[in-house]
Amino acid sequence: MARTDTKRDVVIVGLGWTGAIAGIELAKEGLDILALERGPDRSTVPDFKYPDVIDELRFGIRYGYMQRPKKSTLTIRRSLDEEAMPYRRLGSFLPGDGVGGAGIHWNGQTWRPQAQEYRLRTYVEETFGADAIPEDMTIQDWGVTAEELEPYYDRFEYMAGISGQAGVVNGETIEGGNPFEPNRSRDYPLPPLAQQPDSLHFADVARQMGYHPFPRPAANASAPHVNEYGMQLGPCNYCGFCARYGCLNYSKSSPQTCVLDALKRYENFNYRVNSEVLRVNLAEDGQTATGVTYWDAEAEEEVTQPADIVILAAYSIHNVHLMLLSGIGEPYNPQTGTGTTGKNYSYQMNGGTTMFFNDRQFNPFVAAGSSGMSINDFGMEQIDYAAEGFIGGSYMTCGHSNGQPIRGIAVPEGTPNWGADWKQAVGEHYGHSTSLGSHGSNMSYRDCYLDLDPTYTDPHGRPLLRLTFDWKDNDIRMTQFMRQRIEEIVEAMEPDSWQSSYKEDGATYDVRPYQTTHNVGGAIMGESPQTSSINRFQQAWGQHNVFVLGASSFPQNIQYNPTGAVGALAYWTTDAIVNQYLPNPGPLV
């Protein structure tokens, strides 16, 4: 069975963070919009209500809100010669599913990249010489600047009610903020979160060492906030169940708390759940999209949905999958370096040092998702790449974002993983440890990319996406550099004991332990159709009525969590659609 529905002005694929932003910004223009979401509907009540939501087993361990590999997954290999294996059970990253996307179950750590991150290749060449870039490293400029995007970061942060301490406002450095952040036009909408004793201890020591500690910017409201859509956030109660959970308290910025109820009031906006888009349909000449085809799970039929504008907002890897399946752009070829769809997948290079303070009480369950004090003294703009022999940077944070026991209780090295000694160690150390971690950039490389798997298929018979990715020397050197800086600070914090965990020489990507859901690249933005999939307005080079939102746009990963940039770019693009594209549909570049 199959049906064709009446044409819409806009179809949005995926109703997470970017889909919700695009939805409301275009709904305001009176366009007739249909958003298609593959997963179920979700609202704070009943889906995130206390106490059912704070169930570690169901949501933290069995991933109740995430994508089910049975329905949607990918295959992974570490090199061109390895055979890719299906990601059968979630581990390393946890893509969202259902209304709100991963925007319901993120931690809310919300950053703005440093200015040079958008022009990284140019910056490195100008400052350190072209030789500083290894041959197989394929970093590129984004085609946008920090100044251009500033108003859109401001929009996103005020919409989402971010709590933080500004570091640089209108050229002035402000004590207590991040002095290395790009210039901002005004303060954060909300003051920073209150901090726990472990984070405060770190901040004291870091300050004494000449560093510049500041509270990590948080999409966990420190005070009540009403945003431009009339949506209200209440103050976070440090519930300790943030990432992997929906917020029980209307405090975490999410599509639900910041956009959706306002959006649903527009009669020209509609959305359908349990509606997985299978492909984007192109006109015969391939120059435009005619709409999408999706699977209507309720009616059990394929539906052709014509539309004038198609917005892919399905999360980075799913955007790329749909583009590969639909013939949007030429698939990237790692042998020749030609083609762009799937190019430059990158990830996040993190590491951390755990400290044990036997006589201190840190109550780790008292935590917001973005709790913690950070420093950015080793950011991408602070490092001499020529002297250090790597390209990259990181921010460092001390603190807890939760104290959930199944997810792991830090115990000293040498403790067995089971038995009497393990039991004794978890009893002794729970609440008496903390960590100082590095959240670092990851460069893009010729052989780290996305294409279609030759073997495995999904329930619709479509080839799975195939991810080829591994850690590279440059980024391992970066994280080892951070390790040295962190261990100096750790010594000065005087814990009873400590232990480090950073990627070392020869590290290979292990898909089992959770790392981050910061999968970026694959449909990268840039300055030319030869080297990027989409232009600086996130518009497909080849099909002017297709826009692609999400971290798939990043040509290499930034040192920060992605959603600040993802949200700002969503505002930047919808602004371009409203003010440039609608009056004059066609390529914006």
Added chain:
Amino acid sequence: MSHPTYLNTTRRGFLGGTAAASALALGDRAQAQDAPPLEEYTPEYLSAAEWAFVMAATARIIPSDGAGPGAIETRVPVFIDLQLAGDFGNAADLYMEGPFKPDAPDTLGPQSPLTPAEIYRGAIERIDAACTDEYGNVFADLDPTQQDEVLSALEEGPSTSGNTPDMAEDAGGGAPNTDGSTAFGLTPELKEFFSLLVQNTKEGYFADPMYGGNADMAAWSYIGFPGARGSYAEWVGREEDYPLGPVSISGERA
């Protein structure tokens, strides 16, 4: 069968006064109160032999001696049985399409064609057979030292793992990676057994009591985790012992 004496102790008897005192605060939602003693529990999924194995193995993974409750008093075996009988055991969320390459590198994630429930079944049968060959008895009937030997051999490789959580945005502790074991005739399809068993034991110890384990929230009380309270705004920045005991999702207090 030489069961250690704690197997014959009911939960209530074991916890003595504490359980009796907290029972007053429980109200009618306290299901654990009505739960049969472990030795009267009828497993949903595990056979009698498998149940005996799980009882004995979890009793070594989180033993009862020393400070803090063990897997038996917290009814971890019940948790494991119920998990294996449900979506987890049936791999309801997992991608289970072939071709399967169970001997692919562990770092590419589990590749077994078997569900977790089938892995338990297949592995326990082989381990019991190997124990009978080696020691003349199935695992459950070995003495604790022999059982520990068997478990260590199954764990294979380094028996220690400093569990250092990454400072991922979602920090809180990384699950230790215990590489699968091919000891005891465990074929690659079954190699994940030991890491599943340890992981599921810890899950049962620390999960909300509604899943059958963590009886009386004793594991939460032991480490000082307040369970499903989820409201600490007035507690931020204070370096004091948190004064309240845990609550469960169903509203029980311990």
